[in-house]
Amino acid sequence: MSSSPAPDAxxxxxxxxxxxxxxxxxxxxxxxxxxxxxxxxxxIPGSHYSVxxxxxxxxxxxxxxxxxxxxxxxxxxxxxxxxxTASGMIERxxxxxxxxxxxxxxTDAGREELAKAEYIVSDLExxxxxxxxxxxxxxxxxxxxxxxxxxxxxVPPQTDRGTVDPAADQ
Amino acid sequence: MSSSPAPDAxxxxxxxxxxxxxxxxxxxxxxxxxxxxxxxxxxIPGSHYSVxxxxxxxxxxxxxxxxxxxxxxxxxxxxxxxxxTASGMIERxxxxxxxxxxxxxxTDAGREELAKAEYIVSDLExxxxxxxxxxxxxxxxxxxxxxxxxxxxxVPPQTDRGTVDPAADQ
DNA sequence: TGAGATACATCAAGTGCTTGATGAAGACCA
DNA sequence: TGGTCTTCATCAAGCACTTGATGTATCTCA
Numbered sequence: 001m002s003s004s005p006a007p008d009a010x011x012x013x014x015x016x017x018x019x020x021x022x023x024x025x026x027x028x029x030x031x032x033x034x035x036x037x038x039x040x041x042x043x044i045p046g047s048h049y050s051v052x053x054x055x056x057x058x059x060x061x062x063x064x065x066x067x068x069x070x071x072x073x074x075x076x077x078x079x080x081x082x083x084x085t086a087s088g089m090i091e092r093x094x095x096x097x098x099x100x101x102x103x104x105x106x107t108d109a110g111r112e113e114l115a116k117a118e119y120i121v122s123d124l125e126x127x128x129x130x131x132x133x134x135x136x137x138x139x140x141x142x143x144x145x146x147x148x149x150x151x152x153x154x155v156p157p158q159t160d161r162g163t164v165d166p167a168a169d170q
Numbered sequence: 171m172s173s174s175p176a177p178d179a180x181x182x183x184x185x186x187x188x189x190x191x192x193x194x195x196x197x198x199x200x201x202x203x204x205x206x207x208x209x210x211x212x213x214i215p216g217s218h219y220s221v222x223x224x225x226x227x228x229x230x231x232x233x234x235x236x237x238x239x240x241x242x243x244x245x246x247x248x249x250x251x252x253x254x255t256a257s258g259m260i261e262r263x264x265x266x267x268x269x270x271x272x273x274x275x276x277t278d279a280g281r282e283e284l285a286k287a288e289y290i291v292s293d294l295e296x297x298x299x300x301x302x303x304x305x306x307x308x309x310x311x312x313x314x315x316x317x318x319x320x321x322x323x324x325v326p327p328q329t330d331r332g333t334v335d336p337a338a339d340q
Numbered sequence: 341t342g343a344g345a346t347a348c349a350t351c352a353a354g355t356g357c358t359t360g361a362t363g364a365a366g367a368c369c370a
Numbered sequence: 371t372g373g374t375c376t377t378c379a380t381c382a383a384g385c386a387c388t389t390g391a392t393g394t395a396t397c398t399c400a
Contacts, residue, residue, distance in 0.1 A: 027194055035326075099366095119327060140313040143306055154294055
């Protein structure tokens with residue numbers, strides 16, 4: 001709230017706030033920042049949690065797969081893996097068939113660390129479910145699933161290329 | 171539904187994927203990456219778009235407020251503002267009452283640039299609405315709004331720290 | 341009126357992640 | 371069987387953003 005005399009918000013009817021994309025971004029942003037602080041207090045950055053929970057869900061996943069799941073580049077994952085391996089949270093095992101591929105697994109210490117984080121994250125999830133009620137909670141989950149499934153089908157509109165874009169193509 | 175395992179049993183993939191927090195993160199992640207590429211093709215990074223659209227919605231906003239809206243630190247905003255000012259997309263005006271405060275406004279060039287980006291982003295939004303149908307689309311928007319409103323009321327659980335739990339946070 | 345509180349802006353230093361490029365190994369197929 | 375394609379991993383360089391700290395201006399209240 002700024003220091004304008006009239007309490008009425010001067011946000012003249014913009015249709016931006018009615019967008020699902022905007023609401024989705026705001027919701028996820030608030031969600032991430034909400035859980036980031038308590039996680040850091042127990043010494044687990046959000047990125048580390050993402051790795052640990054992914055390994056719990058999908059043991060033996062490769063770094064490249066992991067990168068796609070948590071939405072960062074393989075290089076970023078390599079750095080995370082190096083740290084978590086150094087601190088004994090996870091371990092790398094050579095793939096039985098593909099010798100150049102490294103499978104990632106949680107160690108017992110990693111599972112223990114993850115449990116502490118889960119105590120916080122599951123509490124947040126419970127808060128959301130309690131706030132919305134069981135019916136709306138399931139509805140929201142269903143609708144988000146539909147969005148996730150449909151998003152890859154979107155084809156960006158062509159922005160009169162050929163005039164602006166010389167020949168750059170990948 | 172499965173019969174409940176032991177309370178402290180390791181969480182399974184099915185349980186994780188049913189979380190709203192997980193779905194929310196996946197949906198936003200896919201959404202951001204989906205629109206990031208076409209935006210970059212017309213020379214507008216996602217972070218720049220966030221600034222421009224925010225200034226469209228709330229003209230005269232300060233850098234500090236902007237930082238809270240788009241979820242980054244004031245320092246990061248300062249860098250963005252410097253770039254967008256240098257390229258003539260936005261301009262800084264001294265606040266009439268607070269001389270140390272800089273209000274941010276779109277320039278005509280900025281509005282033009284934003285229009286190009288909006289062509290893409292609004293198309294994505296339309297795709298989502300068409301995919302879900304009008305009723306589900308409005309439902310999703312409503313539910314996300316509830317989540318955004320309720321999230322600040324969450325109090326992280328105390329993880330055996332010495333401090334005493336404050337009764338309520340305002 | 342003047343001390344403390346609050347909010348904005350900005351400087352400096354460090355970190356995490358990105359784009360870009362390279363090498364190695366299994367998969368596909370004539 | 372050897373060429374081509376795909377995927378994984380990793381090196382190197384650069385940039386975007388963060389944490390931490392400082393200075394300034396306005397507001398609050400004794």
